[in-house]
Amino acid sequence: MKGLSKDRLWSIAVLTPSIILIAVFVYGFIARSVYVSMTDWGNDPAQALALNPIIRFTGFANYQDLFTGFLQGRFRQELVSTIFFTLFFILGCLGLGLGLALILDRNPRGEGLWRTIFLFPMSLSFIVTGTIWRWMLQPQGGLNQAPTLFGAPPSTFAWLSSTDAIWKFDWNKLPLLTASVVGFVLVVMAVRAARSGDRTRTLVAGGCAALLFLWALIIGPNIKMLPAPELHGFNFALIGIIIAAVWQMSGYTMALYLAGLRGIPEELREAAKVDGANDLGMYQHVIFPLLAPITLSAMIVLGHISLKIFDLVYAMAGPDNINTSVPALNMYLTSFRQNQFALGAAIGTILLILVAFVIVPYLSSQFRTEEGHA
Amino acid sequence: MTANAPVNAPAAAPTAAPRRPIKPGRVVMYALLVLAALFFLVPVYLLVATALKSPDAINLSTTWHWPSALNWASFSDAWSKIGGNVLNSLFLAVTATLFSALLGSLNGYALSKWKFRGANTLFALMLFGMFIPYQAVLIPLFQFIKSLGLYGSIWGLILAHVVYGIPITTLIFRNFYADVPDALIEAATIDGAGFWQIYGRVIFPISIPGFVVVIIWQFTQVWNEFLFAATLTNTTSQPVTYALSQLAGGQAVSWNLPMAGAILAALPTLLVYILLGRYFVRGLLAGSVKG
């Protein structure tokens, strides 16, 4: 194997440019962004656009401003919006995609044509989709006029301009809510660990849950992030954007599920039938469990798309519609319209952290299993 | 990875089954299909109908009517506004795609056939770059492109797309080459072929489908991208997505223009998809199913 060493060197040499580029453009820039987010660059308008701005290190001041600053209510609403958006967007895509895949799996006539129809929006830009749907959702046109085709009066739902919201909560209760949710998850973990007989895990999870609940009961209620209550909830104006996003992306989950369904060997289905399972039983016990890993992948990919979505909102509702805005859009506006680069970098960093929560465990688990196989 | 194969063979479905009596279940199935197709196609109807109306004929209350007179001038008007941007996009997408496909092919080859210790970790670190929200690198990226003197030129945008395209192209090629039997490589090594000879004689010739997948995928991504387009270019180098967003966000209410513009902006990727849909789906799946 001596001769191979030169080739191995070549393989590393071939990879080097890419490694350097990724190191700089991904990791270097992230580090730089994090640094910028801890300065005051742009907080003083005179320094923001100066040729050689004076920039001072201010630690976590920008993050504190975003979460508790009086003026940053917009960001907090966006954070809530993006969570709701992600939730409904993923549910919509998974539901519609799975439904379509199940139908197509039954081999309807002209299957290729149907598939093409369901998948074509994937090839469009979010800007194109946004432009189309913006027109569809005009207050007095498009979808709202659709009932008139059947002689009914036009609908008056304010798709993109509604200011109504439901499921509102006070931002001051956020630490409390978070603690409760995490505590609940820990309790579930503890119970599951206890059932499988893993004692240390039960103790650790249970202990953490107890600590959290204790904190939530005693200290939590006294924490005030903001001087006044500030309500945030799920804005109805987001519904239209969610529909447009599902329109564009559900074909993707359909393709994933269809690939998964086609990968299930016919013998398995036959075997289930021989065992006397009816259609429903077969789906429940054979097919859906086999699709679970696909659901996970789809959730992760859709989740990260949803967290960074920005162009669709920009094209559909414009940059200044606070009821539909998302952090990714705010980052662009804060940096390149308001010139508050440090604050913009902080929003970008928060987005990165959110996405990393989704992606890092996924990537590491994927590669751990692969190393295991190898 | 494994998920690719079945989609390649849609024709394998046993559609040629003998005629059966129509069951109610089939009727429900077709009804659902038609309903779903309506959901996907109605926006297209409105898009085309509005694009073909003249500005005076556009009225919110008659949104659904097919235009009484077809106004093809919408397209030439839209072209006069964003035609230059379509050409920018074309130059951008073609150039960026070729560069990143080439890089991806070499990377994929090196990573799958010349595994070294830590190759997987390195690859995972690279892949992370595919998922980051670009907002988290936007400000340094902007400064960097500016310091290179590439700000406002299309080359700055190309550079950004090539770099951030490396992870996905590498991923697709790495998965693609993983299917190439190692025995082929070993045989070539025994014949005395080195790294480049193997790439030139064994790997590259069978890479065509991989290239097609990567090129289609990357072309679509670059064509459709908006954030970099909005921050790294100036008036003369803006790609079509940005121009379209301005056309639609403009003050004018003549909606035929943005609609016609949307069609122009969508056409290239749509054509690619309709003509080469199979490969498009493969790229789609490769983006989520790891190697």
Add this chain to the structure above:
Amino acid sequence: MKKALLLAAALAVTTSASAAGKLEIFSWWSGDEGPALEALIKLYKQKYPSVTVDNATVSGGAGTNAKAVLKTRMLGGTPPDSFQAHAGQELIGTWVVAGRMEDLSSLFKSEGWDKVFPKDLVKLISTNGKPWSVPVNVHRSNVMWYNPAKLKAWGVTAPKTWPEFLKTCSTLKAKGVAAPLVVGENWTQQHLWESVMIGTLGSANWENLWAGKLKFTDPKVVGAFTTFGKVMDCANKDASGLSWQQASDRIIDGTSAFNVMGDWAAGYFTTTKKLAPNTGFGWAPAPGTTKTFVMLADSFGLPKGAKDRAEALNWLKVLGSKAGQDAFNPLKGSIAARTDSDLSKYNTYSKSAAADWKSNKIVGSMVHGAVAPESFTSAFGAIIDQFVASKNSAAAAAAAQQLAVRAGISK
């Protein structure tokens, strides 16, 4: 085939260059406003035929898109030779404080502009006595539009004060007009806000507010916020989906009775909608602002490091000249910033506006960048949105005060 496309694309990217003189002007005037700009460029080319003019326009969002592009260009070190900016703090608070603009004092002196522009205007575009841009046109922000025939049918007249407006509003609601006032997307609501503020506080307090002498948390201002909330209760609920043109349409079709909008609406009514002034559409100063002219102006400045400085200076001279202003404004539907323009070239509405321009107290508009820097205006929209949702005057006023401190308006 592909090669040909590439070549074409490459050519498209690398046009410009060469030619004797060059001038790149950057604006957001396209579409309806394009012809007016073209007229100016034509005039410029008559005087300087050897110069190639690159007319770079970025449309959309009342200039917000253009401003974003401009910013990236200025930061990127490739400023256009001359660019459009709303006269006043929008330019000063963003670019002058950052030391990116050239002082135009000598140009104003050599062209005698100190005398032909109103004093209030020169004050708004200067800091420490140095003017920073050349105003091309003047628009009035505090105008209330209505449909005379409809008002007659409803038996109401245009209200003179905001309390009177609220009475008219309830009268109209009783007659089945669900939304007596129409507003559109966020900026049009800010636009309304400024008319309510000036109409309630008076022009002197408005000036004090922006000079930092009156705090937003002052009970007077909080009270004006409350009035604004009541006014918004008269407005349509689908506001954020409407452009200002769509909002104007609702006046014509009688869905709503009033709309407070800048006087570019006059151009929309006459040119696009083919309506006659006074009969097809009517106007009055926004309630409570009768002797006040709330001004906004488009202006062009000279960035430091402009590639074609001499050509840009000539361009500014054309902009400020009587011929230039009288070529541009009749087409744009605005009035000249100069007080000596030839009124025979202007339409009915503009003549009345020009008369007011000479006689009224002139104050600057906030939402259109005359009195407040961008760091204030761009974040103020969120405050309005939150206020419209919550109607909490004290909170909105406190937020505005914080914003004013951050933007360096108030201490």
